[in-house]
Amino acid sequence: MKLPPNVSEADFTAALKEFAAVVGGQWLFTTDDDLYLYRDSYSPMWDEADERTASAAVAPDNADEVVALVKIANRYRIPIYPISTGKNLGYGGAAPACAGSVVLDLKRMNRIVEIDERHGYVVVEPGVSYFDLYNHIQEKGLKLWIDCPSPGWGSVMGNALDGGVGVTLAPYRNHFEAQCGIEVVLPDGRMMRTGMGALPGAKTWQQFRPGFGPRIDGLFKQSNFGVVTKMGFWLMPPPENFTTGVVTIPRFHDLIPLIDIIGRLEQSKIVQGLWMLSSPTTGTRGDAAHGGGAPKIDPAILPVLTDPDGVNMDRLDAAAQAAGLPFWACEFNLYGPKKLIEAQWECICDAVGVIKGARFKLNEIRKLPLPADELKSLFDVGQFGIPSLRTFGLGPMVSYEGEDVVGHIFFSPVIPRTGEAAIEAMEVFAAIARKHKLPYPPLQFPSSIFERAFLFAVGLPVTRSAVVNAKIRDVFRELVVIATARGWGEYRTAPAFYDLIMETYSYNDHALRDFLGTIKEAVDPNGIMSVGRYGIWPRHLRDAGKNGR
Amino acid sequence: MSRRTKHCLGAGVCLLAAGGWALAQGATPPSPPPADMQAAAGGKIFGKWCGDCHSTPGGSGSQALQRKYRGDIPDILEQRTDLNPDYVRHVVRHGVSFMPSFRKTEISDADLSLVATYLAPSPGRADRVTKRP
Numbered sequence: 091m092k093l094p095p096n097v098s099e100a101d102f103t104a105a106l107k108e109f110a111a112v113v114g115g116q117w118l119f120t121t122d123d124d125l126y127l128y129r130d131s132y133s134p135m136w137d138e139a140d141e142r143t144a145s146a147a148v149a150p151d152n153a154d155e156v157v158a159l160v161k162i163a164n165r166y167r168i169p170i171y172p173i174s175t176g177k178n179l180g181y182g183g184a185a186p187a188c189a190g191s192v193v194l195d196l197k198r199m200n201r202i203v204e205i206d207e208r209h210g211y212v213v214v215e216p217g218v219s220y221f222d223l224y225n226h227i228q229e230k231g232l233k234l235w236i237d238c239p240s241p242g243w244g245s246v247m248g249n250a251l252d253g254g255v256g257v258t259l260a261p262y263r264n265h266f267e268a269q270c271g272i273e274v275v276l277p278d279g280r281m282m283r284t285g286m287g288a289l290p291g292a293k294t295w296q297q298f299r300p301g302f303g304p305r306i307d308g309l310f311k312q313s314n315f316g317v318v319t320k321m322g323f324w325l326m327p328p329p330e331n332f333t334t335g336v337v338t339i340p341r342f343h344d345l346i347p348l349i350d351i352i353g354r355l356e357q358s359k360i361v362q363g364l365w366m367l368s369s370p371t372t373g374t375r376g377d378a379a380h381g382g383g384a385p386k387i388d389p390a391i392l393p394v395l396t397d398p399d400g401v402n403m404d405r406l407d408a409a410a411q412a413a414g415l416p417f418w419a420c421e422f423n424l425y426g427p428k429k430l431i432e433a434q435w436e437c438i439c440d441a442v443g444v445i446k447g448a449r450f451k452l453n454e455i456r457k458l459p460l461p462a463d464e465l466k467s468l469f470d471v472g473q474f475g476i477p478s479l480r481t482f483g484l485g486p487m488v489s490y491e492g493e494d495v496v497g498h499i500f501f502s503p504v505i506p507r508t509g510e511a512a513i514e515a516m517e518v519f520a521a522i523a524r525k526h527k528l529p530y531p532p533l534q535f536p537s538s539i540f541e542r543a544f545l546f547a548v549g550l551p552v553t554r555s556a557v558v559n560a561k562i563r564d565v566f567r568e569l570v571v572i573a574t575a576r577g578w579g580e581y582r583t584a585p586a587f588y589d590l591i592m593e594t595y596s597y598n599d600h601a602l603r604d605f606l607g608t609i610k611e612a613v614d615p616n617g618i619m620s621v622g623r624y625g626i627w628p629r630h631l632r633d634a635g636k637n638g639r
Numbered sequence: 640m641s642r643r644t645k646h647c648l649g650a651g652v653c654l655l656a657a658g659g660w661a662l663a664q665g666a667t668p669p670s671p672p673p674a675d676m677q678a679a680a681g682g683k684i685f686g687k688w689c690g691d692c693h694s695t696p697g698g699s700g701s702q703a704l705q706r707k708y709r710g711d712i713p714d715i716l717e718q719r720t721d722l723n724p725d726y727v728r729h730v731v732r733h734g735v736s737f738m739p740s741f742r743k744t745e746i747s748d749a750d751l752s753l754v755a756t757y758l759a760p761s762p763g764r765a766d767r768v769t770k771r772p
């Protein structure tokens with residue numbers, strides 16, 4: 091029997107018996123076969139002594155059962171680790187952050203508690219996936235759209251609690267920012283509601299985020315202060331139309347004014363859809379920019395792109411000019427009434443038009459929803475608020491260092507939203523990719539998913555070889571050092587790196603980590619809740635955290 | 640032939656939609672349901688959990704199987720005639736390549752059996768298999 095840290099076999103056995111009495115024996119999992127299902131399929135420590143595996147899992151059906159389970163865990167001081175749908179692949183899967191924790195699997199709690207078309211919100215339980223919510227809206231014929239991350243099987247709540255992101259309009263893309271109102275079971279088993287939800291019978295729980303007094307919702311993002319049992323989210327009315335507009339600019343360094351101009355348009359709320367950079371010069375994909383397929387690489391450019399010493403951007407720029415190709419393409423997703431799309435596009439053209447040689451193409455404005463057959467043929471449908479799993483077909487790295495690749499871990503730094511930073515990050519990460527023979531395209535592009543900064547996510551391969559995984563962990567550490575030295579921090583990470591990344595947020599001798607530790611002591615004195623998550627440890631287990639740095 | 644089934648709201652509702660008899664794990668159905676009802680229920684569960692990756696040529700699972708078998712066997716699971724139920728159960732509970740394992744709170748043992756039977760070769764099965772051109 092695998093035991094949680096600092097828990098005796100007698101106590102653990104007694105607690106498991108009490109857990110079973112709450113949920114029914116079939117929802118308590120203790121056999122090796124069952125616990126295998128709570129391993130992270132994409133773990134970069136698979137089968138190693140340090141892999142973080144569960145000692146048991148328990149799956150309640152409702153919030154009352156959660157309260158009962160938390161009280162038992164608190165009494166026996168058993169670390170519990172709540173997950174919603176547990177599909178946090180690339181950032182930890184369904185596995186706990188601290189080995190030996192009991193996973194509290196909330197997938198069975200899959201009710202859509204309330205959905206309100208008039209005010210545009212939904213209240214969900216943890217187990218509601220993006221597929222579930224989308225299908226519910228379709229079945230009821232509600233005039234609402236959701237914003238989903240690339241994989242649709244994740245939890246609306248779990249994704250937000252991990253800081254996840256989607257791809258439609260700016261106010262909805264950052265999922266924790268789109269939440270309004272949390273119901274949470276605190277480590278002592280007491281239930282609390284945030285914001286207006288603290289007022290019994292509140293009529294505006296999902297309509298007024300600030301509430302009264304300090305706004306504490308953020309304490310439940312990437313933390314370990316409670317089990318969230320309900321969460322409200324703002325949804326958007328379905329846009330009437332969609333199209334993409336493509337801007338091309340000729341020179342490599344035109345990127346700098348381009349990003350500044352787009353930034354101003356975004357800050358003015360003129361550009362609200364996602365925009366994607368690509369480079370016709372380097373043959374990167376950009377659906378609308380290139381009529382669906384990747385453009386062929388010009389034969390004169392190929393030798394520059396495949397130079398074993400890396401791509402020299404000045405040479406590439408010159409080769410692109412000689413070939414008459416624009417260096418950059420930028421594709422804007424545009425939503426809304428036709429006249430709004432046209433007006434937005436006019437503003438974009440006026441603003442970007444100051445860059446010499448800029449060219450513009452607005453694609454056909456299409457009425458939504460698009461016909462089902464057409465949707466089927468698209469690579470992705472997330473931009474239409476439709477969940478899918480098509481992202482898994484995105485040319486996965488098949489092998490690395492002779493080993494089959496079975497997944498990814500994401501290195502996800504946030505960099506300034508400037509052309510200078512984008513160029514620097516491209517060069518820095520391309521150099522690392524070359525050094526470690528990671529098969530990435532010669533140019534990787536920052537993502538505009540956040541509103542004011544770029545995300546520069548890099549997927550590193552995970553295999554079932556401990557040797558190759560150890561190498562990848564070293565590459566990850568190297569990336570962290572390089573990024574930190576430049577003032578770039580990660581927005582999110584996998585449990586294997588929680589402590590490493592928390593260590594980088596060290597301003598004033600770790601004032602932030604110490605403050606979080608103080609809160610941890612106060613709200614979870616027995617240290618049972620999501621122990622170690624995002625580098626927040628209870629006092630008696632802090633050594634475990636130190637080992638992870 | 641596209642057998643994509645609409646995802647249904649939450650696991651609980653899906654069980655009901657599956658004819659009311661596909662009980663949660665641990666419960667025993669009073670008597671075995673007729674084979675065609677089983678196939679329909681298995682198909683629904685397959686549609687909910689597997690369809691997005693495995694029911695169309697462009698699905699991520701189909702693409703992975705295309706890479707693996709290079710067209711020697713169909714890459715759409717419902718077109719295969721070589722899948723034995725134990726193998727299906729094993730893959731769902733252990734994952735393979737990029738496909739992660741699925742927990743019992745997602746696909747219960749009872750549901751998994753229905754999916755395994757649905758994908759397994761059976762006398763009636765040849766009818767619903769579309770041969771590749």
Ligand SMILES: Cc1cc2nc3c(=O)[nH]c(=O)nc-3n(C[C@H](O)[C@H](O)[C@H](O)COP(=O)(O)OP(=O)(O)OC[C@H]3O[C@@H](n4cnc5c(N)ncnc54)[C@H](O)[C@@H]3O)c2cc1C
Pocket residue numbers: 172173174175176177178179180181182183184196216238239240241243244245246247248249251252253254255256316317318319481482498620623
């Ligand atoms: C190919 C690929 C593409 C991806 N693309 C995206 C993307 O576009 N956007 C994106 O955001 N992510 C992406 N991811 C990462 C990840 O798969 C998703 O974010 C996924 O939605 C997270 O898993 P989940 O929703 O099942 O959350 P869960 O695994 O249920 O939850 C995540 C974590 O939050 C905490 N938590 C969950 N529920 C609770 C609760 N009720 N109370 C307290 N704590 C809780 C737990 O610590 C848990 O580990 C991608 C992954 C892959 C492999």
